[in-house]
Amino acid sequence: MNGNDTKRLSRLTAILTQLQTKRILTATELAQKFSVSIRTIYRDIRALEQAGVPVVTEEGKGYSLMEDYRIPPVMFTESQANALILAEQLVLKNKDASFISDYLEAIDKIKAVLKQSVRHKANLLTDRTRFDQNIHRERTSNNVSALQFALTNFRLTKIEYVNEAQQSSVRLIEPFALLSTDNWLLVAWCRSRNQFRYFRLDRIKHLDVLNQSFTPHNMTLQDFFDKYH
Template sequence: MTQLSRLISILTLLKSKRLLTATELSNRFDVSIRTIYRDIRKLEEAGVPVITIEGKGYTLMDGYTVAPVQFTEKQANALITAQHLIKQSNDQSFIRDFEEALTKIKSVFRSSIQEKSELLNENIHVFNTKNETISSNALSEFQLAITNFNFVEINYSKVYTDEKSFRKIEPCALYSTQNKWILIAWCHLRKDYRAFRLDRIQHFKILQEKFEDRKFSLIDFHKNENYPDT
C-alpha cells in the first residue's frame, strides 16, 4: 500500500470511529508506529483537523466532513447481503432503521455499482425455517437507552409462564440468538443483572432520568452459563 492510499484509509477510519490509537493503526496497516506518527503529521499538514488526545489516541474535530467514500462492487454486495440477513430479524425497528441507513449509503454508489447491486438484490434470498411469528419493535429505542444511560420502565412477560411484572431497569447490552434479541439490564426489582427477551416486553417507557455507568462487560456476563431467571 502506498502512503497516499494509507493516508486516505486512515482518514476514512478516523471518520468512522471516535478514537483510534497509533497501535491500532500500526497493526491494521502492518507498519511501524513511527510511520503512523509521520502519517498523522502529513494529514495535519494537509489541513485535516486531527486531534491528539494524550494517552487515548486520535480523533477528528467535530463537524469536519470529507467527500463521500467510494464503494467497491464487493463492498456493495456485502451491504445488500446484510440487508437480506437483517430482514430475518424479529425486530421491525431494526429492519426499518437499517433500510433507511442503506438508502443513504446507496446514494453515493456509482451508477454501475447501483445497477449491479439492484441485480444482486433480485437474485439473493435468505430462507428461514423457523415459523415463530413473535416479533418486537423496540431494538432501536433500547440501543439509544444503552448509549445515553436512560432508565427504562417495562412490563415484562416471563418466557415460561404467563406471569407479568413491572420493572425499572438500566439497559446495558444487547445480543441476538436464534433470531431473538436479548437485552441485558440491571433490574431494580431483582437487584441484579437480568436477561430480557425484547419480544416479551409488552410495554416500555424510556425515562429522561439517567443512571451511572456500571461498566458492564457482556463477555464477563456470558462466562456465567447459569443465567438468572428474569
C-alpha cells in the same frame, strides 16, 4: 504517481476514515492495521496535518479528529445509525469473506460521517449487541429501536413484562445489551430484583423510556459473560 505514492495515498485516506470512525487511535494500532512501522504512521499523521486535516494529538493516548470534522457531509439520525449496527451483526454471519470485508469497510465509512456523539453511541451499541442467525423462527418485537436508544443513552426504562408462567409485572430496568438468539433477548439490570436479568422482547407488553438516566455499567458484554456465566 508511482506505486508507492498510490499505496501511501490509499493509506492516508484509510487512516482519515479510521480517525473519523473512532474516538482515539494510537500509532501502534494504525501501524498494525496497515502493516507499516510506527515511524511511517508518524509521517502519515504529519502529512494529514500539512494537508489541513485537524488531527488532535493527545499525549500518551493517541490521535483523534477535531469535533464536527467529517467528510462527506452526510447526516444520519441516531436510530438510522443503530439500524445499521444490527445489519452489520447479521452480515457477519455471511459465509463469504470478501462480502464481509467489503461491508465492514462500508460501515467504517458510514460511521466516519456520524457526529462524534452519535458515533460513540454506535460503537457502544456494536460492543453490546450479539446476533446469532436463526432462520427457523420468526422474531416478533416492536421495541428494538426504543431499547437501542435507552441502552446507548443510559435511560431508565419501565416495562410491563409477562414471564413464562404468564404472570405480569412492572419492572424498572437499566438496559445493558441486546442478544438475538432464538428470540430477541434484553440484558438489563432489574431494580426490582436488584440483579441482571434476561428479558424476552416478545414478552414485553408495554415499554416506556424514561427521562431519568442511570449510571453506565463499567464493563463490556464479554466482561458480563465472564462474570455471570
